[in-house]
Amino acid sequence: MLFNSYEFLFVFLPISLAGFFVLARIGTRFAAAWLGLASLGFYGFWNPKFVALLLASIATNFAFGVLIGRQRAMRDAKPLLTIAVCANLALLFYFKYANFFLDNVNTLSGWELNIGTVVLPLGISFFTFTQIAFLVDTYRGKADEADFINYLLFVTFFPHLIAGPVLHHGQMMPQFRKVETYRWNPQDVAKGAAIFIIGLAKKVLIADSLAEYATPVFNAVAQGQKLQFLEAWVGALAYTLQLYFDFSGYSDMAVGLALMFGIRIPINFNSPYKAASIIEFWRRWHITLSTFLRDYLYIPLGGSRRGELRRFLNLFVTMVLGGLWHGANWTFVVWGALHGALLMANHGLHVVGIRLDRVQGLWSMPLHVVATALTFILVVYAWVFFRSDSIGNAWSIVQSMTLVHGISVTPTLAAHWPQILSEGGFFPATRLAGSSAVPLIAAGLTIVFFLPNSQELVLETKQRWCRFILRRADGEFGLRAGLALGCVLAVSIWSLTRASEFLYFQF
């Protein structure tokens, strides 16, 4: 079930919300169980067959967690942890990477190994990683959960189940145990609804609109077309913005929905394209995955404890594996490697003492702008590999973006600018409608660079104009907030004529 669907908005959400708070009056255990069951229903709506797989995974991991927790010595628990982590990774490998692995083996060896089509269960990467973290922390003595209902709810809690944020049991379990979580809190519901509405609008109004300009460009290259400079950039920028508005919109909806149930889940995005370095970008983009990779991959690999060279290697390996986590394709590996290399370069500059935050005075602001622009451009180039279906196609687009395939501009450019835009003169391969693509991309760039993000809008409200719209002097939502968000919700619902999946569902 999609958050941006009528059945979710008008059936699932009201029923699950009402059931949760009504049952909470009888007992918090009933409410937790209700939410767990509702979450399973949410998951089963996509494909009921995979509910059994999800339940089996949860039950197995919970049992291993209990067994690991009962061991007195870490030495005794280690074999159990190894078995459990391997079982999780084997499950993930079979569903996500087996065909990719066999394809590569077949290519190298000339064999014809085949296991047929494997349907990728929704959210398997997310619920696998969430549970591996739980097992590792139980082994380390940082977690100890003996309540199956709470554990079930932690893994299946529907706002995060399919596309994150990647939750940590340490953030969730205490909230499930608190009685206050189950009390109707209109302030939380209002704030949650506000964040949800903003996320819905980001997905439905902006991301889906941008997709109409990103998809044709990448499809054209997949069909063997050579792009020219401007259409390659339009496609790359459209996808860069689409991915941000799509995934951050989904994450906003998840945060908002959780808050409506009284649960606070961590933010996943903090205006990532405002980052002035790749290091900062990864502190702002998909924050929960970055944190997971840092805590459960980078640090166990040795982190920065074994010298600079090893630290750089660890960074690179972490990013490559992080790339592979997104999907079974070499393009994701290249994307991860690119970011790994950029992070190494960024840390290398720090090692030799070149740091933007040390620049003071007159040059501070211009350098910050240049660094932000440079970071953004590098990120855009890397997204080309992330989006393309093969490295060759990605390379073709990168070449086009770097003027290798020329630029389609006529000598009569100045005189016929509006006509050229409307006729797709700049876009000979895709014949995009430039007159609508360019303003849409410009609007998207304005939002990501100059406007506050959804958390800042709803929870912090620093900007004066935001306060004017959303908050009263006492800090609560005013009538203007209700009217503004009501209008945004109405437009979003009117636009739900075609439910489109979120990009991160495939990961």
Added chain:
Amino acid sequence: MKLLFRFFLPVLLLGIVIPVATMALVQPIAGDLTRVGFLPERAFGWNAPQPPVLGSPGNAASNEAEILVVGDSFSWTGKWQHSAFNRKQRYISYGFGDICADFGAYLQKKGLRPETVVIEVVERMFEQRLLSPCSNSELRPALSNMSAPTLPRRDTNLLTGAFGAKYAIGGALYLARPGPQYRAGNGGGVHVRAVADGCRRFSHSDCDNALFLGDDDNLPSLPLSRFDSPMVAALNAAGIHNIVIVVIPNKTSVYLRSEKQARDADAYLTEFGVRNRVRTVPLNTLFYAFKDRYRDFYFGNDSHLSNEGMIVLGRHLGELLRSQAITSAENGQ
């Protein structure tokens, strides 16, 4: 309680109640005739499933295209082209602009060097497109490019589509219509007309009636009395002699006129082809038969062919073009 009135009620009323009410009372408008005529989709929107069809207005860059399609709204979506041409046939589609005597110069400017030009025109525009003299002397783009509809259009999207038109208040107008000749909107209007055997030919709810564009009656339909085509002359002057003229019959001609009229229209097109030394594709008799073979051959709410209609048209044209190409090659032409 204050939050209820300040926040939740405005959000619920504006954000949920009003959109749900509008969606419950009126349906999004999908057809051009329901949109222009402010008529209800609930009555005229097709209900039987349609085959999915890809839109592909072109598979080649301007300078690589062997086949140039110049067409009107029947070609904009690229649906029939996708069915007509195989991967080996490099084609590109353009929309009609101010076609004129400087056609050749414009093709050169665009880098177009087609071996074959397919002119697609709807019957009611045949006289204007093919028989009217070129009066335009100013060098302006004679052809306008079409945007490729690679994704299903979400016309309700505020940022990209005709948002307001989707929720036009058609229901009340339709219920208050004075009779079968009800006219609504402007630009020629839309007619609600009874169709013989309508429920076998259409799947929409009010299938005894269907919508027809007023311009089908207002503008000249085939057969006509004139034959000389300035546009064909302009193409010939540009060195293009392999020309195929495809005339899509008006929906009115297919569903409301007689078989004899269809035969007369096809006879005219054959004669037109002979006199102008071009290949024509007579479709009137064929479509007259197809309306009984394919339910919703034209959409009930639209002046255009349905997905199925586009596929059938594409296959027919594709076979015809390939067989004629083979014949031409065999004859050494």
